[in-house]
Amino acid sequence: MPDNTIKPRNKVKIKITKEITTAFIGKINEEKVVSSKTYKYTFSKDYKSKTDKEKKALAKIIFTSETKSKKLNKTDKHTTKKKITSVLTKDLYKKGDTIQIPLIKRKVSFTKLDEAELYDEVYVIVQSKGLESGETIVELRQGDKEELELEGVGIYVQHNNSNVKEIKEKIGNFSKDESIENKDDFKDWSIAKIKLAPKNETKLKLYRKFLKDATDKKANLYLLVKANVSGESFTNTFYNEVHGKIANRWYDGDADGVEWFGLKKKTPVIVIDPGHGYTKGSAGSSVRLYNHKIKGKDGKPEKDKKGNLIIKKSVKLDDLPQYVIDDVETWITGIKKGAYSNKYTERALTYDVAHAIYDELIKKGILKEKLHIFRKDLNDRNENNGKTLNERIKYANKINADYYISIHADGDDVKISTSGAHTIYASINHTKLSKKLASDILKYYSVIPILTESPKKDIRNLAVFKPYHKTKRVTLIEMGYVTNPKEAKKLFSNSKKIGKEIARGLDEHINNEYK
């Protein structure tokens, strides 16, 4: 049935008996409140309840017996021992006495949403007048040219655990829920809880691909609403026209001042941890000062008159000649341990790279609310934010992180030529997921060659992989060796590029693996 057969409420004065006033997609807000309704309890024998201790004990007896017999707490009549205690005002209760026990219920409201992500659980809400015994049929249709489904067909969602295009719901069903204190507010509404994803795997793949590739990273949807009382045509209902060009459409972006409903891909909660910068000035590894031989015109090391090698001492990275950088084993004779410059520490490098990853992920459509990064509040890349690694892990647990990316660079003071990048994955918890992430994340990394043994299993029992860390996908990235001048040069001059490449690998992994 074409939907343009529906007439908006016309200006002629006729009595409107059945009307859809509004429709929207919303999220539920719940608040526990003391109900205006009480539960009547009759004492079956005498009880003393003079002291606080006696009152508490009596409340426990009542709570336990009524819960056991399913008169309380199993039939949407919820209460607490505290609430029972609060009404035990007498010193003695005799057989046959009664008390009114306060009940705790949910006060519910809904907030309109302008967008949501694939897999989100949301409510399709239709408000009506004069349709108490009716039913609503709602479709989420795509409004713009790019299509999830063919034009004029609803997208698939899950409703009552079925794969549906048409969301059918009885008006007033929600108001039968006794656990809701303000249930009567919804007697004219149809409220359907749906999951914004098709149940069918093939469709799901298509939707995910579409949302990933869509120009503005979302599908623009509108709601098509039909409502009737049984046996009648839905066209007998009037649809409040103010929300769209066509009367029974809401979120109709073709109408003036109305925005589409945006369906976006599911984005995970990601924690980016720039290694180091902890409480105690932890700077990690760093670039060293080097002593090196000097190359003569003949290409050989220069010697003084006595025949001793001429050594240039304590040379900074920026002052090292290219021939030294290209062949550190031949030309470098010694190092000075420790950082000589704040500019060239692992703490500073990981800060730069982590921020570059953050910016790239935002560009790729990862929601800001789902991206977490430590040391973001710092303006100085050499500062510590006072959060230990343990605190960072606890934070990730608290926000239910899906990904934890720990950024590091290596150091080797013994062998200056030690080189290569690698990732590490968990050996105890979620090993499989962690390994897959560790393999995928460096897929586009080109700044430093990746070691053939990467990804490596954590054999050192690193803190970030300890079992109390609940994040399923954890990896530690070693971007290369800052103690190797050749790699240090590349690392410190390419933090933006590194961020881009790591973000690309992570984003691709998310698109393929995160469901």
Ligand SMILES: [Zn+2]
């Ligand atoms: Zn480190």
